[in-house]
Amino acid sequence: AQSVTQPDIHITVSEGASLELRCNYSYGATPYLFWYVQSPGQGLQLLLKYFSGDTLVQGIKGFEAEFKRSQSSFNLRKPSVHWSDAAEYFCLLTAYTGNQFYFGTGTSLTVIP
Amino acid sequence: EAGVAQSPRYKIIEKRQSVAFWCNPISGHATLYWYQQILGQGPKLLIQFQNNGVVDDSQLPKDRFSAERLKGVDSTLKIQPAKLEDSAVYLCASSLDGGGNTGELFFGEGSRLTVL
Secondary structure, three states: OOOOEEEEEEEEEEEOEEEEOEEEOOOOOOEEEEEEOOOOOOOEEEEEEEEOOOOEEEOHHOEEEEEHHHOOOOEEEEEOOHHHHOEEEEEEEEEEOOEEEEOOOOEEEEEEE | OOEEEEEOOOOOOOOOOOEEEEEOOOOOOEEEEEEOOOOOOEEEEEEEEEEEEEEEEOOOOOOOOEHHHEOOOOOEEEOOOOHHHHOOEEEEEEEEEOOOOOOEEEEEOEEEEEEE
């Protein structure tokens, strides 16, 4: 069965520090993977997505993620965090032939000055 | 391109009352999703429409929740009667054809329900 795991419920980083949010998935074929961000009181916004090809994908707001098939991971990274990055981050998975999206439980990011 | 529109943004009701939320997806998007997001949790799929047909409503509490998507465009989610545990944000999302080959979910800003 398909599933997405985000091991870190909450992460705190200092402004300007680097960030890595973990996402592990379980799926029998090549997944389609997404990272979304949800700011307080807002809907979810797409940061980036992986369908195929280059395993390092660039997204908006300076984020990037790397698909590693051998580790079943799709970790999100940012080299220097800004205070405005404080939000909830969700990793999603879907299949090419499917129309269901599987959510991770989310990681809450706090940025301290 | 206009995004996914939802209304109302906020609603406060007492338990046992009824409430309805409206969603207008992005033009041309065949698939529409309603998610329930309880504070501190990830979104949970309530119902998924493909055009005006239901694809998945396995997690919809059908004794109190109902949803329809007339003409395959906008959709209404109703709760009657509401319970305290229905307090949540109700997110509507749409996608072009529901398949991962076309891309992502587009979310509205959500409708926040408080049941007193």
